[in-house]
Amino acid sequence: MRYMASYDLMETVRNTQQWLGASAKAMASYPAMSIVPNPALQWMAAWGEVAERSFARMVVKPDWGIPHFTCEDGKDHLVSVDTAVERPFGDLIHFDVQGRETKERKILLVAPMSGHYATLLRSTVQSLLPDCELYVTDWHNARDIPVSEGKFDVEDYTLYLVDFLRHLGPDTHVIAVCQPVPLALAATAYLAGEDPEAQPRSLTLIGGPVDPDANATEVTDFGNRVTMGQLEEFMIQRVGFKYKGVGRQVYPGLLQLNSFISMNMDNHSKAFKDQIARVMRGESSDHDMHNKFYDEYLAVMDMTAEFYLSTVERIFKNGEIAKNEFVVDGKLVDIGKITDVAVKTVEGANDDISAPGQCVAALDLCTGLPDSMKASHLEPGAGHYGIFAGSSWRNNIRPLVLEFIDANSKPRKGKGKAELKAV
Template sequence: MPFYQFYEFNHAVLAPWRAIAEATRLNFTHAFNPLSETPLGRSVAAAAELFERTTRRYGKPEFGLSETTIGGKKIAVKERIVWQKPFCSLLHFSRDLPKSRSADPTLIIVAPMSGHYATLLRGTVEAMLPDHEVFVTDWTDARMVPLADGHFDLDDYVDTITDILHHVGPGAHIMAVCQPSVPVLAAVALMAQDEDPDTPASMTLMGGPIDTRINPTAVNDLAQKKGTDWFADNVIMKVPFPHPGFMRSVYPGFLQLTGFMSMNLDRHVLAHRDLFRHLVEGDGDSADKHREFYDEYLAVMDLSAEFYLQTVDKVFVRHLLPKGKMTHRGRKVRPQAITKTALLTVEGEHDDISGIGQTQAAHKLCSGLADTMKAHHLQENVGHYGVFNGSRFKAEIAPRIARFIRQHAG
């Protein structure tokens, strides 16, 4: 039996047991059950919740950003889709601002297409909302895209970025978080080569693999050691029935999640042990924080095989962009043609995904930019996730990006 089908079968087999576990949890947490406030009752409820959470499939989360604070006042925010194709939707977080307020810079945040949903950037969007008109790419789970809608590769990704910039219009600013740094830089370079009027005013690249030969991490070493053919033979599978993308070749989300968790397995085991302890002790706040984090972290999506394999090959194995050999539909990508799009790169001191210097390498490639249009920020005491989320992002990185955007707006 193919591995993806076996995974689906296993999920289906466990469904009744998940239902029993949930019923058990509800029974032993019910106010009318005298055991609910005893160590025994709380232990049974905690064990049932752990079983249910570790065997369920987590659905796509919501952004849930209904308001922001501007000038000390709460401002309503409405999320809506303003542009859409089979593999991507563009979300606009529209703020209910007074007409007298001057327009804020338009910011397009390109979320990574690397396993997690765009909602992983909820904190990023929340931090940028007060001072920007924010748009976010919302990539589609490949298993939900029918074969009739065609394929999606790295060239299509670059085209998607270009189409979005055309839709939003001139004067926009673009931010690439991690994986999209390479296709975003390629898209901006191609637009600069064409003297496209919709070329963005600024480009922020955050923790991205521009040149993974610099301070290679374990992820980079794995790609070099295994090579593209190994990944094609071992992680690419067909979407099983009855998903809409039946028979589409994908890199399954559950395999990606296995890779994510194996990098810090001891940390995840301890986190779930702590959840059990918090539930038994009645520490609801700590349990809620665990649920909030893992409801997001464990929600994963499939990637189209052609996009994933081309990214491995061109970015992590052959390093085509920093070598000056990257092409888009047969046309050479020339970052040195960028002369009007200001460049900010952001890296984390303890990033174990994109090593220090890998993103900053974009400065050398964009040799046509004046030094006054380039800036780099190395954030101390943060890992990969902290580059775009968390307290230091909100307190130090986001204000730095906002200042850079204002400096190069219009």
């Protein structure tokens, strides 16, 4: 119960801070308070507005916020988010652009399960929608999943990707971002051994820790500085009574958020001080740069304990992907069995989360793949976020990825004969 109590304690602190912000804003905004101008009251109202919004966003799943966009015909087309495959721990969703002809490029964008929702890739989605039929993995918040649904670890994550790829068919191109990069590679290798016809056409791996030891950072080296016992003791808690997943062991999103913020405490502190000043001057808005960023950044989700712990132990500590020793459902996944799926890696020269060398290691593991089907790109001056969002992604990386996809869109050899035989 102490873990459940600590989970509820964190939620109580968050809820209290949200309430204090709302109360401060309301009290300082009374008309009677304006009789005598007082900068302290103006600051109090501004602090309350920023605090209430910030702490409220921590327990809200952001909306995709892509109602429509302009297509090649010059008309605005509505965009609906449809569920293609529904599963307990995550769905496969499709961005359906209504009234538009189906695009030839079919892309599965594999979103991270690392504390934030898939909406973190909103700008990536927006940049790909005009040219692709886009599918995205939409992972669920573990606090909302009943214990009766069972466990979810790195093997289950990999098998989810396998099922999604089987559903989409072999004409799919996969783009994996950050955390799921090694598992997307493993899912493709799993299909290469068990169901070759279901493999995707291409696999683009962006800034992921295939080999965390290739160029260790503070983040990837974390697993080597702590024991699994310490992680389980200090990081894992049980979901409190407020949510459907009551009793489920999780790595809380609020705890992860604390880690995120502590890494750049000075920058975040300055950002919030500056925002309070802007609110006081009447220069802020619901969709200003600060709110657009922090509405997403502060929205965190819980991960199942088994997923978090197995990721640290098997991907970072034991390096099972890097050593080609990863086992899924009792079967050894041999990455060398990938022989006809083109693989491209993308890294940022200034990436301080998954440093250059960690992702490109995937190409060395693809021993059965000809060099003509391998590609890599190192983006100068780009950090971790920049390689899948921002100007580096839009202007440089995205065109290269789409060119790579188009160059590897032809059906596999022998498929035509098989289809003729079936007819």
